[in-house]
Amino acid sequence: MTKERLKNVGITPEVWKELKLMTIEHDCTMTEAVADLLKIAREQKENDRAAKPAGRTRKKPGDEPG
Structure with missing residues (x-):
């Protein structure tokens, strides 16, 4: 792939x-490889979100209780 095309799609020659x-x-196509990487990234992001404890919401002055 030419450097200009790589620049257009936003990846480096190393990637x-x-x-x-x-x-x-x-033994897959470039499209399949990218799709697999995106799927893995999404799963990791979801797992990271699930692993974080839910934060408490701080009440602002003037907010009603409840």
Whole structure:
């Protein structure tokens, strides 16, 4: 992929190389590799959110109780 195209899609040449290696190792297309990475990222984000304790809401002066 040309450097101009890489710039347009917002990835560095290093990331491109890693994605290319993934496609070879997992015998998949670039689209499938990116989709898998996005799925993993979403799952990790959801797990991180679930692991955080719920914060208490601070009441502002003048707020009604309840």
